[in-house]
Amino acid sequence: MDHAERDPVTGRMTTGHEWNGIEELDTPVPRVVLFFLAAATLFAIGYWLLMPAWPLGWTYTKGLLGIDQRQVVTQQVQEAAAERASWTSRIEQTSFAEIAADPALMRHVRDTGRTLFADNCGVCHGTDGKGGPGYPNLASGAWLWGGDPETIAQTIRVGINSTSKDTRAAQMLAFGRDGVLDRAQVLAVTAYARSLSGQTLLEAEQARLPAGKEVFAANCVACHGTEGKGMRDLGAPDLTDTVWTYGGDAQSVYASIHSGRQGHMPHWEGRLSAAEIKLLALYVGTLKEGAR
């Protein structure tokens, strides 16, 4: 306040300080800023009254509106479920065959199924259901445990080699590693297994076929069947088709026979609702159409 004086150019007062001949204008805060400051303060006071806000030692002000985030989200989820109930309740109550015959319901299955599948199943089986190395192709029509909706729903519910007590269990033994078969025998049965699906074999492989057939009859038929067509009760794959979960080339088949295989699918009961599992079972059935 030492030498506050009026600036001749702007007509405003200066702060009174002077640094090397430079002076500073004492411009007041614009009114509009003060206005918004006041408006924000009023809004805050209103918010304090209406919403949960101030701590009071052991408790806190609950707000006049009585809003609780957790109740809000629970209600939103319930409302959304009620909105969908017009068709989810029909999915829950009607049989698989009836749903499949109802185009309107199947449209819901396709729409909602795509999202559910991508969120939960797609990371292993691929968003298109075509699987990958170690993860079965669901769009191929080749099923380990059966492809009717009831069976698929059961697989989703209990999983395969999962931690559920009702889990489906299947294991391809490690014939080579555990010393059941020697190297020559594993090579022979590899060739034979590959011949079942009509793959072109090298000459050396063809020479092993008779021995391979014997090894197959002695060790593999219990699960894969005499013709190698697999057994769905045991989750044993059909070896005569061209669909391979772990690869059908000589090296992959050799690895499967030598070191065994034991896939693992988690059980979804508890994580997904019964209606969601039912819907997914139907959706998985539609994947083959998309694959064509």
Add this chain to the structure above:
Amino acid sequence: MPNFHRKLERSAIGFVLAIIGVSAIGGFVEIAPLFTIQETVEKAPDMRVYTPLETAGRNIYIREGCYACHSQMIRTLRDEVERYGPYSLAVESQYDKPMLWGSKRTGPDLARVGGKYSDQWHVAHLINPRAVVPQSVMPKYGWLMRTELNTADLGQHLAAQRKLGVPYTETQIANASADAYGQASPDSPYAGGVGERYGEATNVRAFDGEPGRLTEMDALVAYLQVLGKLTDAAHKQTAATGK
């Protein structure tokens, strides 16, 4: 008022003290009551602590900065609840010191990822995420499979956690290294003690698919497979709110 401010802003020490005083109000109002208001942290008496192997996995999760892209906090939003499951409760992180809620959601939330996918999937995905999820932008963590897990100091990690309030017992701390090995080696003589000390529901298996070796992969997958599984308080809470 303008004159008071004019005076205050010209006194360096006075102005610093005033700033500290004003910003302390925020801390006092927002943080202090969390210690006095009972309902801040719910009750979960049946909640179990992390096993030594899971603790090691948690340390790797922190070391590799997984929290920079993955949250462990399902918010009270409809889309998150419908996708991931019940919203997270404070009590679910009571043994997470420090907590790993995160706020950057480049990847999916992991608060309830335990049991959602198979061990094999986690291993394949950590070695090369693109092998199983073609559109993934996650980096590869293949060396976890090649690196032996250091178990020698796990007892000390547990002791440090106990200092912070996690109720580890003396026997749990004394057997930390053996339990870490046992949890990933179901056929070894060390496996039995894990269930004894941490509950029979504890996952005891060769998480990385190789029973003989204890790798960092074992630890990280064991940790991921228990996320959201330490207590079912959140499921109970949701059921109670829904009524």
